[in-house]
Amino acid sequence: MIFHPQQALKALILALFSGFIIRLHHTGEINSFINPQYAAFSQVASIIFLVLFFIQVTRIFLTEEQAVDHQYCNILGCSHDIEDTKPLKNRIGYVMICLPLVTGFFLPYSELGAAEAMNRAICYSSSETNTGHSHETLGTKSDDIMKEMIDQPILSLDHSNFIDYTNAIQTSPELFVGKRINMEGFIFSDKAVANGHPMLARFIVTHCVADAHVTGVVLSSSDKSLEREKGWISVRGIIDVHQLEGQLVPFIHVQQWNSIDEPTEPYVYP
Amino acid sequence: MKRVKQNLAEVAGILVLVFVFYFMILNERLMMESLLFPTSLLAFNTIFLSILIEALPFVLVGVFIAGIIQFFVSEEQLKRFIPRNRVMAILMSCLVGALFPACECGIVPIVRRLVSKGVPIFAGVGFLLTGPLINPIVIFSTYVAFGQDLKMALQRMILGFIIALFITAIVSLIFKRNQLKKSANSNQLGYSSSSLNLSLRLKAMLFHSVDEFFDVAKFLIIGALLAAFVQTFISTQAMVDLGEGVVYSTAIMMGLAYLLSLCSEADAFIGASFRHLFPETSILGFLIYGPMLDLKNTIMMLAVFKFRFVIVLMLIITVSVFGILLGVHPFL
Incomplete structure (x- = not known):
């Protein structure tokens, strides 16, 4: 043997x-x-x-x-x-x-957060060239979502509809001007992104965390303490559009916000 | 006596299992405090493990297929399958790759087995290039990532196929021998496997798969480590700021595709997020170059093929993708 x-x-x-x-x-x-x-x-x-x-x-x-x-x-x-x-x-x-x-x-596991977001592809508006033909190329599914969103008095974004809703807001921001919105996400700001405006975002994980990318909406607020905030917050506000770097970019005028704990499922999955 | 020995093996196996499951349960208390480590290290670890967890199922499948080729497909069968005519062989290898759903890490052990069984090196390369690049899952995910726009998915597929044909043709002109490393060039068995009976062959195939897994896994892990390092510590924004213009931006996107080592099934979503920064040609560079060549699979290829061959192949792929994309840029 x-x-x-x-x-x-x-x-x-x-x-x-x-x-x-x-x-x-x-x-x-x-x-x-x-x-x-x-x-x-x-x-x-x-x-x-x-x-x-x-x-x-x-x-x-x-x-x-x-x-x-x-x-x-x-x-x-x-x-x-x-x-x-x-x-x-x-x-x-x-x-x-x-x-x-x-x-x-x-080793303990950590979830990706604002610090990792800086190193990744960040999406807060759709490019100008795409908004032109977006209405033709978007399928009926997106049209349904647009209608559904326009019919709602207040848009509230949660785990399940985050990607569809932010996508719609980014591609056709003009349709949603003046709409009230509630959303949650982590806050981060970087000079290279949206002229340094703070952004409320979440990670989208397509396959694995290695391909995670960030999507979200730019915030504008008179409250200076918002810019110092790190971590997860919940925001209530009104959608507006601004010209930024020659693009039409959706903004949320923040009316009210408070910090929250990181949710158990921080990522959203398409 | 034989019975005793068999039992001994079983007992050893059960002991290992018990140990592992004890370890799994005990582990709750073994997990160290997260405060002890910098967050960047923890993020690095998370990305590293996620790349591995994503890749392992595909590597295991690749390892099994390699085992099947080793023990159930004879060299004569393979030779009959590949056309004599070189042009036909090039076309055929790329087509088979396009039909075969694989990812860039699972395909290396398969190609290694095929080449060591006498498949010409250029046909192996054709298969290696189109396998991860063109398959139904990749096309679908590209279609979805670019806002249900079929144009990008079609361009990726058609241009990618043409580029793969071109590269395969060049390889067929330059390289004649099989280009495997000595240690990898092992039809280690000094006799024909067809002389074995079925159950023995099955057993041999399974053992072979285990060994192949250990062979491939270490290089996969080194590749995943490097890719995770790049993802954690190098900002994509910093790379994007390097330059503008089609030539620069295509080079940057190709470099990014190489370093990030994303699975071809998911990279379209990352590519799509650069749409507002770069022209379509550069995005195509990202989408076509990434599945053909990246950091993770370079390490794996270096383990299997001769150093010189891998370097030359990388050069051919890079120059072809870059050149052809810039050539067709005015027409896109």
């Missing part, structure tokens, strides 16, 4: 990967990494890892006959002579593979 430490290590790593992904789904923390629509993919991955683990376990111990039988050994991929030639390179490989497991199990 021959014990293969390297095969045992591989088995352990496979089991840990499976356990890691299962734990993320179990605790719901998976939502801070990927769009829940695609959760099934990673669930399947965790099951495949578990299956691979069961396959790998059978390689940990070899009987003497198997170890001598060169053909059998080759199939099992034990190929001792190949693996032992570069022990250091091999070891670095395992360290790399264990790295996400270590950071995944031990």
Whole structure:
């Protein structure tokens, strides 16, 4: 009976990967990494890892006959002579593979916020060239949303309609001038964005957090303390439009605002 | 005696499982305080893990397909499948890639297996280029990202296909041998796998998939680390400010696509958010270049192919995408 430490290590790593992904789904923390629509993919991955683990376990111990039988050994991929030639390179490989497991199990997770928003693509208006033909190209779904929004006395943006509503406001701001609006989001301001006006925004996660981008509406307020605010706020105000850098940009005239806790689901998913 | 040994393996396996699940439950208390770390490091970790979690399912599928090719497809079958005529072979490899839904990280192990089984290197490249770039999911997400506008999705697909054909043709003229690294050029088995019976072949395929996973995973992780670093610490705005004009902005968007290493299924949404800054040609550069070449898959290719080949291929891809896009710019 021959014990293969390297095969045992591989088995352990496979089991840990499976356990890691299962734990993320179990605790719901998976939502801070990927769009829940695609959760099934990673669930399947965790099951495949578990299956691979069961396959790998059978390689940990070899009987003497198997170890001598060169053909059998080759199939099992034990190929001792190949693996032992570069022990250091091999070891670095395992360290790399264990790295996400270590950071995944031990480091706390953080949600992206205003600080990360600065480094990303930010959307607060649609470009001029697009507003021209937007009415023709937008499908009937967008038209329905426009109608629905125009009919409402107060627009209130929540988790489910955030993307559709901000999209509509950005593409045709002139339709919504004077409309009352309630929305929540994190506040941030940057000199490069909207001439340094504060912006109320949320992250949109299409697939995974790595492709998250920011969308939101520019705020204007006489209250100076708003600009010092960091974190999540809830805003009540009226939509207006301004010319900014040669573009028609929607604004919210803030009437009332208060800071709130970060919601349990900070991201919105298309 | 044999029974005892089998049981021993099973017991070892169960012990590992128990350990892992104990670890999972205990972990609630092991998780360190977030105050101990700078927020940028935590954001970095989140982005790093999310890239991995997103990519792993596709890598696993790629690894399985590579295993199947290794043990269930013979070299003769592959040779019969690929046309003798080089022009036909180029066209064919790009078409097969276009029909095959893959992502840029899952496709590297598949191409490696195909090439080591005797598929010409240029056909492998054609498959590598169009696999992630053109498939139903990518077209649909591009269509949605650009406000249900079919124009961008069609341009991405058609131009991308033409560029891929062009690159494949150049590769077929320059490179003759298979360009795999020595260690990757292993039909390690010194005998034909077709001599094995089915259950043994299945077993071998599964073992092979495990090894392939460990081979690929380390490079995927290095790639994900680098991409997460760029995403956390380098501002896209700073890159955008580098220059104006089509030539500059196309170069910038291509550079951005390379560094961000986004999955081709999601990059259209990021591309669309640059519409108010750059002309359409530059956005197309982002959409076409990214799936063909990025930081993550460069690292993976370097692990499989010879250094010189990867560098030359990167050059060919970059120059072709850049040149062709600027060439068609007046007509877009």
